[in-house]
């Protein structure tokens with residue numbers, strides 16, 4: 588099977604890369620062979636524009652049995668724990684729209700600039716397909732993708748009032764959008780590094796999130812390499 592593991596930054600999947608270097612056959616700078624799997628690594632860059640270009644360019648020339656986006660994320664849902672690893676099963680572009688004169692936000696979808704049901708959107712969301720090797724041991728959550736990480740109480744309260752999303756990242760929706768349009772089976776796996784709250788960098792635990800994320804990735808890679816199957 589041909590597997591893609593993509594991340595915004597190199598540090599988010601560095602432990603996986605080190606593990607592949609020690610435990611698999613290196614094909615080139617970004618590809619490894621392990622059992623029945625070829626594993627390609629992709630670093631897209633942070634944010635919607637960089638990741639959208641990266642996925643669009645890659646999927647124009649290459650398809651995969653399974654594409655996994657892996658990274659850290661902020662939790663809007665306080666029931667999620669720092670360090671917890673989740674799978675994001677629906678996405679949205681959380682701040683794509685206009686700021687009104689009174690400071691309120693109107694989304695591009697409610698303005699009709701994007702049709703809420705224009706494929707691959709379904710009711711304004713980007714739902715993940717089911718049955719693409721979804722790991723049942725991970726909690727399923729809803730995600731949203733923003734250009735600007737929230738850090739001010741008033742804007743966070745307003746955002747919570749207009750989204751049902753449980754986690755926030757800066758690339759999830761670009762990945763889901765590209766995969767859905769290219770009919771590319773995909774999974775988005777995120778580890779919670781912080782809560783979406785008044786900016787407090789000291790409360791982030793990036794090492795814990797990255798450690799837990801990469802343990803899940805290594806477990807999944809070993810299972811997929813052993814079985815050579817993504818479905819199920």
Ligand SMILES: O=C(O)c1cccc(C(=O)CC[C@H]2O[C@@H](n3cnc4c(=O)[nH]cnc43)[C@H](O)[C@@H]2O)c1
Pocket residue numbers: 595596633634658659660661662733736737755756757758780781782783788
């Ligand atoms: O050090 C910081 O203050 C900082 C702020 C934003 C992002 C980072 C990163 O390390 C970038 C990696 C990745 O992290 C995702 N992420 C993590 N937490 C959040 C969040 O609360 N809201 C949105 N995105 C988040 C994001 O996908 C970045 O690509 C460091």
